Amino acid sequence: MIHIIHENDEWTQHLTKRLEELKLPYRNWHLAEGNVNLNEEPPQGVFYSRMSASSHTRGHRYAPELAAAVLDWLEFYGRTVYNGSQALVYELSKVKQYTQLQKFGIRVPKTTAAVGKEQIIEAAKSLGSFPFITKHNRAGKGLGVQLFYSLEALGQYLDSPDFEEPVDGITLIQEYITSPEQFITRAEFVGGKYIYSVRVKTDEGFQLCPADACQIGDLFCPVGEAPKDDMKFKAVEKKHPELIEKFEKFLAGSGIDVAGIEFIEDAEGNVFTYDVNTNTNYNPDAEAEVGKFGMLELAKFLGGAL
Numbered sequence: 001m002i003h004i005i006h007e008n009d010e011w012t013q014h015l016t017k018r019l020e021e022l023k024l025p026y027r028n029w030h031l032a033e034g035n036v037n038l039n040e041e042p043p044q045g046v047f048y049s050r051m052s053a054s055s056h057t058r059g060h061r062y063a064p065e066l067a068a069a070v071l072d073w074l075e076f077y078g079r080t081v082y083n084g085s086q087a088l089v090y091e092l093s094k095v096k097q098y099t100q101l102q103k104f105g106i107r108v109p110k111t112t113a114a115v116g117k118e119q120i121i122e123a124a125k126s127l128g129s130f131p132f133i134t135k136h137n138r139a140g141k142g143l144g145v146q147l148f149y150s151l152e153a154l155g156q157y158l159d160s161p162d163f164e165e166p167v168d169g170i171t172l173i174q175e176y177i178t179s180p181e182q183f184i185t186r187a188e189f190v191g192g193k194y195i196y197s198v199r200v201k202t203d204e205g206f207q208l209c210p211a212d213a214c215q216i217g218d219l220f221c222p223v224g225e226a227p228k229d230d231m232k233f234k235a236v237e238k239k240h241p242e243l244i245e246k247f248e249k250f251l252a253g254s255g256i257d258v259a260g261i262e263f264i265e266d267a268e269g270n271v272f273t274y275d276v277n278t279n280t281n282y283n284p285d286a287e288a289e290v291g292k293f294g295m296l297e298l299a300k301f302l303g304g305a306l
Contacts, residue, residue, distance in 0.1 A: 134173055140277070
């Protein structure tokens with residue numbers, strides 16, 4: 001049996017569809033709530049976690065903490081777990097992502113973590129460059145991402161009702177990387193191995209969502225509305241192969257089996273990696289272009305493990 005640990009049916013149904021196509025037995029294990037009997041052995045099978053850092057936005061505030069308990073339990077009993085307890089740590093903390101990425105020689109934007117509004121201002125001052133962005137440490141879906149050109153604008157935002165308090169209390173202040181062509185690149189990996197890249201246009205905002213879970217009409221994700229040559233999400237040739245190799249080493253050294261890693265190139269050709277998504281979703285239009293399908297690759301990988 002393949003056990004899928006998650007808290008969002010909408011994001012999981014595309015995987016279960018592929019598992020059904022391959023006639024693989026599976027169980028959806030929804031962890032919005034539940035319990036873990038540490039004195040009993042877990043069921044047999046292969047376990048795959050799709051727990052998300054943004055679960056609290058769907059009313060599942062403690063799903064990641066429950067998932068952490070479940071994953072520890074599974075690993076204690078020696079079960080085969082993909083995107084296990086180590087991967088969950090990186091999903092829930094961009095600070096952890098950035099420090100680990102740098103260990104593998106991967107460049108990240110200058111970033112300061114702060115708790116408290118006064119400390120956010122101090123962090124922005126210490127960054128010493130404009131513009132800059134804020135984001136949540138425990139995020140997903142672009143939570144808390146705002147662009148500022150001055151300390152005054154930041155102060156006004158912090159004192160306004162629009163300020164979003166991060167779920168873990170940690171706000172990141174980060175240098176803003178300007179891409180001359182206004183797009184980022186996301187490299188997708190299954191089983192720790194590269195499968196394809198997708199280019200995501202950024203000219204309409206920060207809340208990037210390269211998946212068909214986004215609804216048509218959402219300002220940040222007009223999937224399916226744009227002409228083919230102006231697609232927001234477009235499969236591209238393998239960019240920066242030396243960076244892809246570093247990504248694979250990073251994943252292997254971090255206990256991450258499935259991920260989408262996002263990076264951006266500035267006007268001078270410098271490449272900065274800024275996000276590791278261990279709960280990655282896929283865009284069908286982009287996949288149709290490249291002829292590779294992330295959830296199908298994942299289903300085959302899990303089936304092989306089973």
